[in-house]
Structure formats: C-alpha cells, structure tokens
Amino acid sequence: MNTRNSTAAYEALKDRFQRLSALGGAQAVLHWDRATMMPEGGATARAEQQAILSLIAHETLTAPETAELLASAGEAADGLSDWDRANLGEMARVHAHATATPADLVTRLSRQKSETEMIWRKARSANDFASLAPALDKLIALTREQAAAKADALGLDPYDALLDSYDPGRRAADVDVLFADLEGFLPALLGEVMEHQRRGEQALPIEGPFPIALQERIGREVMGLMGFDFAHGRLDVSHHPFTGGVPDDSRITTRYDERDFTESLMATIHETGHSLYERGLPKEWRTQPVGRARGMTIHESQSLLFEMQAGRTEPFIAFLAPRLKQAFGGEGPAWQPDNILRHYRRVAPGFIRVQADEVTYPLHVMLRYRLERAMIAGDLKAADLPAAWNEGMEQSLGIVPPDDDRGCLQDIHWPAGSFGYFPTYTLGALAAAQIFAAAKAAVPDLEDALGQGDFRPLTGFVREKVHGQGSRLTPDGIIEGATGKPLGTAAFKAHIEARYLGK
Numbered sequence: 071m072n073t074r075n076s077t078a079a080y081e082a083l084k085d086r087f088q089r090l091s092a093l094g095g096a097q098a099v100l101h102w103d104r105a106t107m108m109p110e111g112g113a114t115a116r117a118e119q120q121a122i123l124s125l126i127a128h129e130t131l132t133a134p135e136t137a138e139l140l141a142s143a144g145e146a147a148d149g150l151s152d153w154d155r156a157n158l159g160e161m162a163r164v165h166a167h168a169t170a171t172p173a174d175l176v177t178r179l180s181r182q183k184s185e186t187e188m189i190w191r192k193a194r195s196a197n198d199f200a201s202l203a204p205a206l207d208k209l210i211a212l213t214r215e216q217a218a219a220k221a222d223a224l225g226l227d228p229y230d231a232l233l234d235s236y237d238p239g240r241r242a243a244d245v246d247v248l249f250a251d252l253e254g255f256l257p258a259l260l261g262e263v264m265e266h267q268r269r270g271e272q273a274l275p276i277e278g279p280f281p282i283a284l285q286e287r288i289g290r291e292v293m294g295l296m297g298f299d300f301a302h303g304r305l306d307v308s309h310h311p312f313t314g315g316v317p318d319d320s321r322i323t324t325r326y327d328e329r330d331f332t333e334s335l336m337a338t339i340h341e342t343g344h345s346l347y348e349r350g351l352p353k354e355w356r357t358q359p360v361g362r363a364r365g366m367t368i369h370e371s372q373s374l375l376f377e378m379q380a381g382r383t384e385p386f387i388a389f390l391a392p393r394l395k396q397a398f399g400g401e402g403p404a405w406q407p408d409n410i411l412r413h414y415r416r417v418a419p420g421f422i423r424v425q426a427d428e429v430t431y432p433l434h435v436m437l438r439y440r441l442e443r444a445m446i447a448g449d450l451k452a453a454d455l456p457a458a459w460n461e462g463m464e465q466s467l468g469i470v471p472p473d474d475d476r477g478c479l480q481d482i483h484w485p486a487g488s489f490g491y492f493p494t495y496t497l498g499a500l501a502a503a504q505i506f507a508a509a510k511a512a513v514p515d516l517e518d519a520l521g522q523g524d525f526r527p528l529t530g531f532v533r534e535k536v537h538g539q540g541s542r543l544t545p546d547g548i549i550e551g552a553t554g555k556p557l558g559t560a561a562f563k564a565h566i567e568a569r570y571l572g573k
Contacts, residue, residue, distance in 0.1 A: 076146030079139045080154065083161055084358060086136065091357040093127045095316040102314040102321040104184075106306045117184030124180040131168035140165060153360060156542045160359030167235060170223035171216055179216060182209045183487040190485035191309055199456055199474040206452040206485060210445050213489050217446055229446050232490030236366040237497065239544050242443070245493045248500065249436050251559040259563070260429050263417045263570040273412035274404040280331040284397050288331070289324065289338040291393070295523045296342050296376065298322075303345060310482040311337040311424070313344035313373075317356055320345040331398070332413055333425055339381045343373035346529065350537025364541045366491060367557075368548055370498025371505060372532065378428045378499065379506035379565070380528055385521030387411045417570060419467040421476040429566055430467060432499065437462040438481070438492040446489060501549050503562040505532065508553040 097120060104116050130136070140162055147155050186205040193202040213232070220231035230241050290305060303320030315321035322341045326334045347369060355361025363369050380386060384407075391407035394400065403409060417427045423434040441458060444450035450458055459478040464470050471477035483491055509531040510516050519527045535552035549557050567573040 076142050076144075077149070079142035080146055080150065080158065083136075083139045083143055083158075086130065086139070087161060087164075087359060088357040090127055090130055093123055093130075095319075097123050097127075098314050098316060099319070099321065102306075102323075105308040105310075105312070105314075106321075106323060110188075113184070113188045117181050117188075120184060121177045121180040125173060125177050128168055128171070128173055128176045131165055132173070136165060137169075153355065153542060157355070157358050157360035160362075160541050163238065164359050166224060167220065170220040170231075172219065175212065175216060175219070179209075179212050179487065182212055183485075186485045186487070187482065190479070190482065194309070194475060194479045197473050197475040197479070199479055202479070202485065203452040203455075206455075209485070209487055210452060210489075213487060214446055214448065217489075229443050229490065232446065233493070234490075236488075236491050237494050237545055238365050238541075239546070240365075240367065240493075240497075245439065245497070248497065248557070248559060249432075249439070249493075252432050252496070252562075253436070255559075255563060256429070256432060259566060260417070260419075260433075263429055263566070266571055267417060271412070273416060274409050276400070276404045276410070276413065278330065278398075279328040280398055282326045282328060285326050285331050285334050288394065288397050289335055292335065292339060292390075293322075293342050296339070296346065296525045297529055298342050298345060299349065302349070305338070311341050313341045313348070317348045317351055317353075320348060331394070336377050336381060336414075337424065340373045340377035343376035344369060346376070347372040347532075347537055350529075350533045352538055352540045355540055360542055361540045364539070364543070364548055365545050366494035367497040367501060367545050368536065370494050371501035371549075372498075372536065374499050374502040375505055375528075375532065376525075379502050380520055380525070382411075382414045382428075382569075383517055383520055384411060385517050386523075387414060389521050389523045415570065419469050421463070421469065421471045422480055424480075428499065429570065432496040433466045435492055435496040437466055438483075442484065442489050442492060445484075497557065500559055500562045501557055503565045504549060504553040504555060504557070505536065507561050507565070508535075 100116065100120060100123075104113075108116060140158075143158055147158060150158065182205070186202070186209045189202050189205045193199060214228070217228035217232050220226065221228040224231055224234070226234065227242065233240055233242060233245070286305070290300075293305065294300075298320075302318050303315070303322060306321065306323045307325055308323035309325070311322075311324045313320065313322050322338070322345055324334050324337045324341060347363060351363065352361050387410055388407040391405065391410045394410065395405040415427070417429045419430055420426055423431070423438075426434055437459070441450060441455065441462065444458070445452075445455075455478050456474050460470050463477070483489075509528055512531060513519075513527045516527045516531075519525070532552075536548055539548050539551070543551065546557055549555075553561075555561075
C-alpha cells in the first residue's frame with residue numbers, strides 16, 4: 071500500500087466534494103429564488119439551469135476518476151481521523167446513490183420536477199387537480215424508474231431506496247413498526263384529548279385583522295430570540311414555508327393570513343429550527359458529506375423541537391402573549407396568556423397538514439406514507455389520488471375535504487418529486503419529544519429560560535448533541551446519543567398525555 075498516494079487520493083476527493091457542495095449551494099439558492107421572487111416567465115429558463123447543474127454534479131460524482139479516488143483513498147482509511155473515516159464512508163454512500171441513476175434520467179427528472187411544481191402552483195390556486203394529474207403521472211413514472219435503478223444497484227426495495235435518500239439507513243419496515251405503535255394508541259388518545267378539551271374552558275376568539283407587516287415583525291423578533299443571524303440569512307414569503315440556501319446564507323420562507331397570526335408565527339419558528347440546525351453543523355466540515363445534515367428525520371426533529379415542544383410550552387406562551395397583544399393592539403381577556411395557549415393547544419381533526427395540532431399530525435403523515443408507497447409500487451395513478459386521499463382522510467380523521475385544494479393539492483412534496491420524505495415528519499416528531507425530554511433532564515431550568523424568551527439553554531444542548539455531530543453517526547445513532555434511547559414512541563405518548571391530559 072502506498073500511503074502517500076492513498077492520502078493524496080483522499081485529499082483530491084475532498085476537493086471534488088467541496089466543488090460539489092458549491093454546486094449544491096447554487097442550486098439551493100436558485101430554488102429559493104424560484105419559490106419567492108422569480109417572474110413566472112422565467113420558469114422554463116430556470117428549469118433548464120437547474121437540470122444542467124444537476125447533470126454537472128451527477129457527472130462529477132459518477133466520473134471514473136471519482137470511483138478510482140474512492141478505491142485509492144480507502145487504502146488510507148486506517149491512517150485517517152475518525153471524522154475523515156466517517157467522511158470517506160459518506161462519500162462512498164453519496165457516490166453509490168449517484169451511480170445508480172443514469173445521467174439522462176437525472177436531467178429528465180430535474181426538468182419534470184420543475185415543470186410539475188410550476189403546474190401545481192397554478193392548479194392549487196385554481197383548485198384544479200385535473201390540470202396537474204398528467205404531469206404528476208409523468209413525474210411518478212420517472213421516480214419509479216429512478217427507484218428501480220437505485221433498488222437494483224443498492225440491493226434495496228424501490229421505496230426503501232427513495233427513503234434512504236431522506237433518512238439514511240431507514241427502511242419501510244422500521245417505519246411500519248413505529249407507525250403501528252402510533253396507530254395502536256393515537257386514535258383513542260385523540261378521542262380522550264378532545265373530550266377533555268370539550269369539558270374544559272373554551273378558547274375565546276382573537277379578533278383580527280392582523281396586518282402582515284406586524285406578523286412579520288413579531289416573526290423576526292422571535293427568530294432573533296432563537297438565535298437566527300440576519301447577517302447570514304433572510305425571511306421571505308412563498309406558497310409553502312421552507313428553509314433553503316446554505317448554512318452561511320440561510321433562506322427562510324413563511325406565508326401569512328391576515329385573519330390568523332398563529333399559523334405564520336409557528337411556521338416561522340419551525341423553519342428557524344431548520345436553519346439553526348444548518349448553522350450549527352460543524353463549520354470545518356460543511357463542504358464535505360460528513361458535515362451535512364443527517365437526513366430529514368433529524369432535520370424535522372429540530373424544527374419540531376422548537377415549534378411544537380418549546381414553542382407551545384406554557385412559559386414561552388406566557389412570555390409571548392403580552393408582545394402579541396402590544397403588536398396587534400389587542401384588548402380584553404382573549405389576549406391573556408391562558409387563552410392564547412388554548413389556541414395553540416387546540417386539538418381537532420382538520421384538513422391541512424401544516425395547520426394540524428401535534429396529536430392529529432401523525433395521522434396526516436401516515437396517510438401520505440401509505441399513498442406514496444402505493445404510487446411508487448404502481449398501485450395508484452395520479453387520477454385516482456383525490457378519491458384515495460378523501461377515503462383515507464375519512465378513515466383516519468373522520469373528515470372529508472370539500473375540495474382538492476384542502477385535499478391532495480395542499481402539499482408541494484409530490485409535485486416537487488419528494489417521494490420518501492413524508493414519514494420523516496412523524497419520525498422527527500418522535501425524535502423531538504425524546505430530545506426535549508432529554509434536554510429538560512440535562513438542563514432543569516430550561517423551561518424557566520423559555521419563559522424569559524431565552525432559547526440558549528435548549529440551543530446549547532442540541533448544538534452539542536445533534537448539530538455538532540454532522541453526519542458522523544447514523545440518524546438513530548444521533549438520537550440515541552442525545553437521549554440515551556433508540557427512537558421510539560414512548561416519549562411522544564408521554565408528552566401528549568402530560569400536555570393535553572395533565573397526566
């Protein structure tokens with residue numbers, strides 16, 4: 071073995087992946103621009119730009135010299151640091167996923183994703199699923215082609231190959247076990263919580279309107295309290311809230327409703343949680359695979375940790391309430407902290423996933439999980455999606471959407487080609503409950519700090535236990551390292567019972 075040559079190969083790989091990181095960052099900012107301020111007429115040009123960037127990245131990853139460098143660098147693994155060995159392993163994983171997909175499929179998929187997403191925007195505004203169905207069918211067909219290629223190359227089931235892209239190492243069989251546990255207690259628990267709230271004091275209506283400029287001001291104030299650095303990021307508006315950009319240039323979006331300030335504020339907190347995770351990744355490794363976020367279960371755990379776990383605690387709402395009252399000029403008992411808390415903790419089945427309470431939210435996700443698995447398996451066509459959606463909503467939540475805008479058109483994920491993403495929302499909620507419980511045990515005055523608008527104790531805990539780990543460990547390894555337990559449903563169940571039933 072020539073150690074010098076092997077080490078040189080690893081350094082060459084690092085340079086290559088640093089260039090790939092820059093390409094990915096450029097694509098992320100282009101995506102943000104498309105979602106926030108790109109003129110409609112720019113869609114075709116932007117789709118082509120993104121397709122070509124995707125192809126360049128793919129060709130760089132799948133080039134013969136990349137495989138040769140990986141093989142040579144592997145000979146130096148014993149002489150590398152733990153972080154470098156982990157980075158080399160992640161390089162190999164990323165390479166394996168890339169080589170499983172032919173280059174022409176990469177460009178066809180990229181173009182179809184862009185086209186379908188733009189059609190979805192119009193279809194949703196017009197409540198016209200029929201106009202989306204043909205493009206969505208094309209995208210599903212291409213995604214099935216990609217899933218089959220990855221499955222063959224990686225030795226996985228097609229859906230597992232897609233899931234692995236969003237939650238490394240996770241398999242549908244693992245998800246099935248956790249979701250079966252949830253389905254075993256969640257419907258009865260939902261009924262118990264709703265009955266408990268029916269017998270209790272009811273929330274007084276909070277009268278609007280709530281001007282968007284004031285909602286944005288409050289959102290920015292809370293982002294600052296959470297530690298968001300506006301010198302390295304910005305807040306904008308999009309059809310669907312998301313966090314994009316790169317760690318040093320974080321692009322957060324939300325959406326506003328002048329009739330209700332509660333949704334946009336919590337969406338802003340949620341997306342800031344995502345941004346804090348990206349900003350907290352190990353700086354010296356950010357351009358390398360090992361320095362990236364460790365999949366979407368961990369990512370969603372961080373957004374839900376701040377939005378659901380911390381953002382809806384009684385101390386934080388007590389801190390927030392007078393600021394909301396002052397900002398919107400509120401008067402009377404409706405603006406008291408206990409009433410605002412009732413609004414944020416109201417549990418009831420609803421049509422919209424992003425507006426769902428934390429008790430019903432997993433039921434939304436489990437429905438989407440079943441539907442996308444059926445689409446990838448070839449058992450469900452786009453034209454049949456509205457009927458399957460409505461049937462599933464009636465079975466799981468006891469309600470039927472009156473239109474597709476409040477049904478299968480509401481989410482951007484499938485039109486954007488994100489199949490395999492949805493289960494990570496609920497897996498993230500389970501992880502968030504475990505992490506928050508562990509943080510409170512490690513920092514006994516954590517909730518007192520939240521009552522002062524001080525997020526630093528919570529942020530400090532996850533900086534060390536989650537953010538600073540990058541992709542050095544598996545997602546489950548990060549969760550177990552932070553909480554002392556593997557991912558499960560017990561902490562989530564205990565959290566729901568304590569918060570909503572006082573148990």
